[in-house]
Amino acid sequence: MNLRILTYFIFHWLLISTVFGQSGYLDPSFADEGIMTWNVSGKQDNGHGIGVQSDGKIVVASSGEFFDIFGFNIGVVRLTEDGNIDSTFADNGRFLFGDEFSSGFIYHLEVLADDKILVAGGYSVDGSLNQELIIIKLLADGTPDTSFGDDGVVLQQIDDGEDYIHSFVIDYKDRIVAGGTCNIAGSVYSKNFVARFEPNGIVDTSFADNGVFIWNDNDNYNDVWDVAVSEDRAIFASGRGKPFGTNRLSVYKILEDGSSLDSTFADNGELFAPFQGTAYGMVIHSNGNILITGPNYNVNGADLVVLAYHQDGTANTDFGQDGVFMIDVNANDIGLNLIEQPDGKIIAFGESGGQLFSPPPRAFFSVRMDEDGIIDETWGDQGYVVTETGWMAWASDATIQDDGKILLAGLSAEDNNDLQVVRYGNFIDTDMDGYGMEEDCNDLVFEINPGAEEIANNGIDEDCDGMDLLVSNANVEKEIDVIIYPNPVEGELLIKLPEINQEVISIEIIDGSGKTALPASRPVFNQDPTIRINMADLPSGLYLISIHTSSGIINKRVVKS
Template structure:
């Protein structure tokens, strides 16, 4: 996960919650867990994969929280647990509320890491990430599916599992690593995997491509999508690209993928990268230039900007947000740009920069983006509060991109790892769900004891005080 994208912080952090005389949008919802927070672990002796926690909500309000379980380094398995709407563990799911899936491929170190999760309309759970292989193949995209009770769905892939290899380089001599970093479902149930396919991953000649895969509903590569279900993209003459989100657009015939890419060989100037594909996996030539577009904020430092998520607006425009380099060495901010439906930056929109800049190296990074029922944008991720110490970070933007000053402190808020007592340590958010009642659920990891034996932290915050207080609706 290093190379030219080492600056992309898939990490998390600790937060400050001020004393308030009355509730305010962004405040913790005291009806959830203990004072708005839940801390929970996998079985004794194991801990979660710090930077990769995903969140989904079932129609009944139960929460699925996914991250890999560590047994003994380097052995990891895909894992997911289920919480009740009040934050307590649902012991009817899997075994005591938890379910685990091992790939454990021959010749591997058994390092299986879940990064993305999607919930099917029938309640089945799709988990995606990467699984280590033997030395000639490196790690590959890995996908599994669970039924509604947390059991492996044997009708999916091979015995409930699917491996997708790109192997773009000379893997036997230089190594290859392929990773699925997010998963989304199309309206027809087909599965979109997005991530990165790289060669020479541990060398100075490292190269990578944005990797996109479409699977059928049964977990097979979709032969109607770019012949074999796989697409690898680079931008300009660049040699490094990574995808962080792919979704089918509202028209049902196009897929948009966003991430980061350089446009010149070995270039450190990384830009937001967008590409739109037709339903058959070919680039849509009516979007950007030949189906692709890049956008650089180019504010400072090494000019490294990486898009981590996007929302398609009702009129087809695209709100794209990610990590924007403000200054060297580690000063990153939340940043957003709006694009017209054809991939051109929207001239009516002023680029948005949201600095938390609380402490340490000022490393702030948004990892998830959602749009609420009022058209506002909710961003969550990390904010550095001291050197190597992070907090959950959240920001809410108005539809025009301005910070919503009714939320938190002038539009931003952080949440720490304190379960009520003890010493605050690093935590960080990467999962986000907006409840139908407007409440905001954020999930990530927390190091509560200083041993790096990280556990889940889930917080629920008030989205609209007026509804929370019962004055309306």
């Protein structure tokens, strides 16, 4: 190895070591040394949902006292990528819904693939405790999407008492699967529900009983706080049940059509973990594990727990210690949600602090572990981070930016409760090639990174310089005159050769990110020189048709509509 190459590797190793050291530390390039605090309403505010649009702008759901009444209403705000208020969004950076007579609260936000925004929670037109479900859809610029519901708003009553959506997910048909709680009128007890809505906001009456599945109507305390849809299209819900006199972290599995709980899961579709608390957050990990997080209350306070289960509801005892990850930093450590990084690592977050008003103050709390439930000490100093920003604070939601940095959203209290967003540096190297997401143009493929050797004419940008190296293949094209049609294509693509030609070795379809969409295959000609490729199931976009011959490679581009 010559001195220049050795120097390069030493420099790159030192750079990686430095970046690793920044994981979990406040990002000084964001807002005020990594922390954005905004008293949006001028009174009390609560951040409860965060997402990032394709241009890097940050959207946050913020319930607050926006009108001249004592009570919350609904807000959505947007920040620039560096954490400043984006005045181009809605009305000077804020979308507000409600008036001085109403009340409402938002619990969840999603930025959709087209940058439109969905938020959901509960809403009362007259400010009473008779809350209805509410879903609001905004265009990317913060104006209501009038094609959704009634001018962008859906109101749906479930029961005579208070109804709230705590979370929702978009399924494979772009339907909205929402979960939450409906309170029994005149009672302190509550019931679980999952409801499904069409993409335009109309209730999907083919699901359950006129669009709503309700269970545990048993004069008890039940809450659904998170929902997910598995690869087999079943619906999972997590939250709280009280079957044995104490609150238990719970998970439920519901059939896709909402007709009933799935009796093959756990105990007739219900799982009550042996921990006292509420499963506020849930994610189905890419390895198939069902992960939930919440507090485990005990005589000394609470510990944050993450529990792992197989898809049949049995504990995954290979995760953490016998299926349990638990951390005790302060008297009260509470998990409110969790996310999976592209490299499979898990970040659970919420709050950490003393009991009630005892020190230390309640603060933003995050802890990272690998997919086996082992704490990852590269996050912060020792695998967890406590960020104190007031006398009381907590993180309700989180998201990952395209560069791997982590955003937490919640509230912080000084004189009032303020919306707060915190950004942490992070290094994610999914393909383990030594380059993080921020500089690696494809962090899923080891052979693609800024230090890779470029391969000519394959339609792939191996060295991340923004283009593929093109070398003339005129001789090949002269020998094999290839015609590809139709272009754009919706279903079957035809590749026509002038005559039966055994020079063609294989044909590969590559998507715009450089990944193989359809693997290479050797064409069979018989008497027809036309090759047929079914592209109906591929997503819309630009594709490279790479035709490998004994003389070289011919690349043709086609648009899938």
